[in-house]
Amino acid sequence: MSQPQLPTNDPQFPGGTVQLSGRKLVISLLIMGIATTSLMFVYWEQHTRPFRSLREAIGREFKHSRPNVEGGRQKGRGPWTLRISMKVDFPPTEDTGRAQEIANRILQLTSQIQRDNQYENIELNLIQFIPQEVAKTKTITWTAEELKAEQ
Secondary structure: OOOEEOOOOOOOOOOEEOOOOOHHHHHHHHHHHHHHHHHHHHHHHHHHHHHHHHHHHHHHHOOOOOOOOEEOHHHOOOEEEEEEEEEEOOOOOOHHHHHHHHHHHHHHHHHHHHOOOOEEEEEEEEOOOOOOOOOEEEEEEEHHHHHHHHO
């Protein structure tokens, strides 16, 4: 079996190719894969750690809601926003009473768990996924002034 050859313009190698053993190629690919996986793990750990406890609390409170919690600024500017997205099993735009009950409970959980109040806004997205249709979404946003008034 012939070894892979890479083209080169180096005058030291007549014929214009460099021979690379299969063993070195496989080892270098494994090292690159391990390094990439490690970097992805570290990034994901740092990105989700501040919100993990809130996400788990929402998941325990609302089974099968698949909550996602993120924080930051949209595109690096604007107010600091805590974004919470979760799946619901009812149309959130039509059943506003039930949506408001969920929103109030989410706000209570957020105030209990996310004690460092560095966010200026809290945004809750309630999403109903319907097969073969567009998802129905309701977004509820609280500003810092509204949050202080509710406490």
